[in-house]
Amino acid sequence: MSGTHFTILGPVEVRWSDGREPSLSGKQRAVLASLLLHANTLVSRERLVEALWERPPNSAVANLHAYLTQLRRALPPDTRLLTRGTGYLLAATPEEVDLLAFDHAVQLAQDEHEHGNVRGAVREYEKSLSLWRGHVAEGTELAGWALARATQVDERRTAVRLSWAEAKLSLGEAGDVIDVLRALVAEQPLSESAWRLLMLALAHSGHRDAALIAYQRARAVIVDQLGVEPSRQLQRLQTDILAGTVAVPAPQTWQRICQLPSDIADFVGRAEELGHVLTALRPAPRRTAPAVVVLSGSPGVGKSTLAVHAAHRLRDDFHDGQLYLNLRSGDTAGEPAALLAEALRSLQWPGSDIPDSVQARAALYRSLLADRAVLVVLDDAEHESQVRCLLAGTPRSAVLVTSRGPLATLAGATRVSLGMPSEAEGQSLLERIVGADRVRGEPEAARTIVLACGQLPLAIRVAGARLSIRPAWPLRELATRLTDGRPLDELTLGELDLRTTFSVSYELLPELPRRAFRLIGLSGIGSVAEWSVTALLGTSVREADAALETLVAAGLLRASTVDRSGQTRYRMHDLLRRFAAERAATEDSPQQRQTAIQRLVDESLARLRVAGLEHPPPMVPLMARARSGGHLPGPAERMSAEWLSAERETLLAAAQAVPSEPAAELALRLVPFLVTSGLRADAVRLLQNTARRAPEQDTAMLARLALADIELDGERFAAARDMFQSVFDHFDDGEDSHAAAYALTGLVACDLLAVEPGQGARTGIRAAMSRFESADIVGPLLDTLVAICGAQPQDHRDTIRILRQTLLLAKDQHYGEPVMRFLRTLVTGIVCFRENDLRGAIDRYEESLDIIGELGWGPGERYVLRRLSEGYRAVGRYADAVTALRRLSLMSTKASDMYSEALSAYLLGEISLDHGQRQAAAKHFMRCYDLMDEHDQPTWRTRALRMIDIARDGQTTEV
Numbered sequence: 001m002s003g004t005h006f007t008i009l010g011p012v013e014v015r016w017s018d019g020r021e022p023s024l025s026g027k028q029r030a031v032l033a034s035l036l037l038h039a040n041t042l043v044s045r046e047r048l049v050e051a052l053w054e055r056p057p058n059s060a061v062a063n064l065h066a067y068l069t070q071l072r073r074a075l076p077p078d079t080r081l082l083t084r085g086t087g088y089l090l091a092a093t094p095e096e097v098d099l100l101a102f103d104h105a106v107q108l109a110q111d112e113h114e115h116g117n118v119r120g121a122v123r124e125y126e127k128s129l130s131l132w133r134g135h136v137a138e139g140t141e142l143a144g145w146a147l148a149r150a151t152q153v154d155e156r157r158t159a160v161r162l163s164w165a166e167a168k169l170s171l172g173e174a175g176d177v178i179d180v181l182r183a184l185v186a187e188q189p190l191s192e193s194a195w196r197l198l199m200l201a202l203a204h205s206g207h208r209d210a211a212l213i214a215y216q217r218a219r220a221v222i223v224d225q226l227g228v229e230p231s232r233q234l235q236r237l238q239t240d241i242l243a244g245t246v247a248v249p250a251p252q253t254w255q256r257i258c259q260l261p262s263d264i265a266d267f268v269g270r271a272e273e274l275g276h277v278l279t280a281l282r283p284a285p286r287r288t289a290p291a292v293v294v295l296s297g298s299p300g301v302g303k304s305t306l307a308v309h310a311a312h313r314l315r316d317d318f319h320d321g322q323l324y325l326n327l328r329s330g331d332t333a334g335e336p337a338a339l340l341a342e343a344l345r346s347l348q349w350p351g352s353d354i355p356d357s358v359q360a361r362a363a364l365y366r367s368l369l370a371d372r373a374v375l376v377v378l379d380d381a382e383h384e385s386q387v388r389c390l391l392a393g394t395p396r397s398a399v400l401v402t403s404r405g406p407l408a409t410l411a412g413a414t415r416v417s418l419g420m421p422s423e424a425e426g427q428s429l430l431e432r433i434v435g436a437d438r439v440r441g442e443p444e445a446a447r448t449i450v451l452a453c454g455q456l457p458l459a460i461r462v463a464g465a466r467l468s469i470r471p472a473w474p475l476r477e478l479a480t481r482l483t484d485g486r487p488l489d490e491l492t493l494g495e496l497d498l499r500t501t502f503s504v505s506y507e508l509l510p511e512l513p514r515r516a517f518r519l520i521g522l523s524g525i526g527s528v529a530e531w532s533v534t535a536l537l538g539t540s541v542r543e544a545d546a547a548l549e550t551l552v553a554a555g556l557l558r559a560s561t562v563d564r565s566g567q568t569r570y571r572m573h574d575l576l577r578r579f580a581a582e583r584a585a586t587e588d589s590p591q592q593r594q595t596a597i598q599r600l601v602d603e604s605l606a607r608l609r610v611a612g613l614e615h616p617p618p619m620v621p622l623m624a625r626a627r628s629g630g631h632l633p634g635p636a637e638r639m640s641a642e643w644l645s646a647e648r649e650t651l652l653a654a655a656q657a658v659p660s661e662p663a664a665e666l667a668l669r670l671v672p673f674l675v676t677s678g679l680r681a682d683a684v685r686l687l688q689n690t691a692r693r694a695p696e697q698d699t700a701m702l703a704r705l706a707l708a709d710i711e712l713d714g715e716r717f718a719a720a721r722d723m724f725q726s727v728f729d730h731f732d733d734g735e736d737s738h739a740a741a742y743a744l745t746g747l748v749a750c751d752l753l754a755v756e757p758g759q760g761a762r763t764g765i766r767a768a769m770s771r772f773e774s775a776d777i778v779g780p781l782l783d784t785l786v787a788i789c790g791a792q793p794q795d796h797r798d799t800i801r802i803l804r805q806t807l808l809l810a811k812d813q814h815y816g817e818p819v820m821r822f823l824r825t826l827v828t829g830i831v832c833f834r835e836n837d838l839r840g841a842i843d844r845y846e847e848s849l850d851i852i853g854e855l856g857w858g859p860g861e862r863y864v865l866r867r868l869s870e871g872y873r874a875v876g877r878y879a880d881a882v883t884a885l886r887r888l889s890l891m892s893t894k895a896s897d898m899y900s901e902a903l904s905a906y907l908l909g910e911i912s913l914d915h916g917q918r919q920a921a922a923k924h925f926m927r928c929y930d931l932m933d934e935h936d937q938p939t940w941r942t943r944a945l946r947m948i949d950i951a952r953d954g955q956t957t958e959v
Contacts, residue, residue, distance in 0.1 A: 004076045006097045008036045010133030012140050014075060022074040026141060027052060031067050033137040034146045035090040039097050042087045051146030098131045106160055117372060118167050119256065123319050125164035132157060158188060165197045174204035189221045192234050199237055203246045211241050257321035259346060263312040264305050266432030269425030273416050277310045280414040281398045282317050289412060290391055291398040296406045297418030298555045298573050299501045300458030303402040304379050311377050311400060318375035326379045333382040336389040340365055343390060358389060366393035373397060384410045404505055404555025426450040426460055433464030445475035452482035454574040459498055462491045488578055502579045505554050512543060513550040518588060519596050520572055521580020525653045529567040532650050535603035536596045563646035597657045604654040605666045644673050652682065656689055664690050664699045671706050680710060701730045702739065708746055721750040822851040826864065833871060842871040862891055862900045869907055878911055902931035902940065909947060922951040
């Protein structure tokens, strides 16, 4: 019955969730009242008849059935009015029936009273009495047991009013009950309990004569109506009043406290985290220990703000008070003894009576909180020992702790970790501080400010405060300052200073974690794994792991995720990273910084050399230089594709960190992985940076060689040819004939892939072949020729012959067996296709697709799917061809590979034309045209445009 509300403590009423009230007849209302008086209890048909009529008519049962049917129609559809045999049951909760809510509140009050919490009992008594609006079932005619039950409930209300008055008197609050007791004796003139409490209240309030007059009135009524004298207890009370010996109770020593800082008026967001905190802390009936919640997160993330906001939301649940203690003074963590003394003084314990030892203070603290409902907020805890001594001993209290770390050894705690709020929540916070109109007037500048603050609440507050004191200052001015490279200089205003906030956590660190913090900031890497921190520190894995654990506990790192390769990744907020880099520049010498970065570069290069055994070979001839550098690792030591993907940011940062030969080699080895992963933009930026900072001209030209290969892959043949030519000229004039052979192969590829390849291409490929044969390195040539083969519909016999010779020589294992097996299988398939062995081609393509799936090369898989679709189409397996192309299109879209997506659209257009589906073909060719336009491919745009015209004209022409 969610949303439905029944009342019987007064007139019987039903209110739907939308506020409607059904109209009920007298007998319908009597049936409902009888069921409500025994909610959740089966009421027999005979007892319902008895409740409706003192003398039931012959048609009583039939009439009852009619009333129940009419009642069901009138009540909300979610009402649980159930039939059980010949009886009926109304199932409901205290939230739905006021009588059930009354019983629940009275039970809570009695429990509070039994535990000595008189003020809590008063609160629950008052809550129960506030539910009444008159007499039970007022205005409804009831008979028999139902009338007796209604009278019994009315009498229970009287008893509750008396219990409330007695509890108030014990608190020394006699003046609050006099008027209520006077009304009560007027209603119940024979109630000696009511007269006794009224006399006490008057006496305690200093109205001795009025108390004696009350006794005379009570005696007159009792003698007149009962013919007996008042009880000895009432007579004795009169005697005490006359003698002036009535003991006036002292006010209860416990006084409700609320030490919470004021709530944050501009609090926004954090709905999920707030919900977790409130749910974990709210009282639960079966709880056997105090609830403890630890809110953890980076400095400035808003832990204290959320804790205070949550504590204010929980005030009604902890009616004995809220205790607030800051566990830190400046950069010093409070000691347990001092914190306990502060807590005891907050609980009104005399300072002179506070014990000396920590154990005695903790015991006294627990005894003061025993069986009370107090919320203890402990702000900015550094370690568990500060918190343990301040835990209550009984389950009615709860503790909310904020800490930079999760306080992992605090048993039984619920941990809520605060990450950065969303961009939208950050903007909402800025609007609350600065004003919505001002922020919405410059939306781009506001977004820049929020992002430059890394969505860190404290940073946004500082930025907002600076804008608030300068109302004429454009937001774009602060946005520009925050993005000029020194945002920490701008994020300070009076006591609000991000550097100071960060420094508190940093200064508390031991030496090794401090150095780890500085070097992570210096590296500029957003997400680090244990191996990279070990390299930066130059220590053992165990020491690096301990340093990382300390940084996480201090809230300066977040152990955010486990990457696809199984490594834990640690993240540092952008502003913290800037702070860490500043401390590195201040505390570490240039040589120390350079050495740390060099260690990272060296370790990255060593790992990337291993990774190259299972992944694409370099685009440039580096293997010969590295062969003598050590043993070839076994399978267990090899780096997976998942590892390369997870460490891309680290490897990019390392490759750009130092202008050295190892950094250049690292960049050149990383580029093939970036290209095959669809990250061409990253590859181009890295190569351009490598060429610009290269320690020698040869290294710069190798970077240019790799750039040329990327241009070739994108079919920008003119640009690629110019680059290959300049690289070939450079190395052909020197001593590096190996690099010249790479460049010559690129030149040949440009010629073969041109629209009209000439005789020079055939001559060039023979020259390239001879150069690679003399060096006994066929892998790079084979890799390059994969793209050359089949790129044109013409049958390049020379190319096929050279490919066959290359396959015979492909025994070099320096690139790893899976790589070579894939290349051999794919090239064999291409050769079969060119020699019209279509079945053999399809078999090889399908086999190479399985291999590439194992290797995890997305671009390679897309290339094979394209070749496979051509094979299926050639043998008339059109459905399989379309399936392969649709899979290719989906993969290309997910990888943002517009070039492959465009080619799949072109091939789908050709298949549609084969089947005479001109309209569908035109759509596919138009899709190819649009994508190639974005990819800057004029040759393919020309082809697609021509095919669009053919499709629309209904022609079938080979292109």
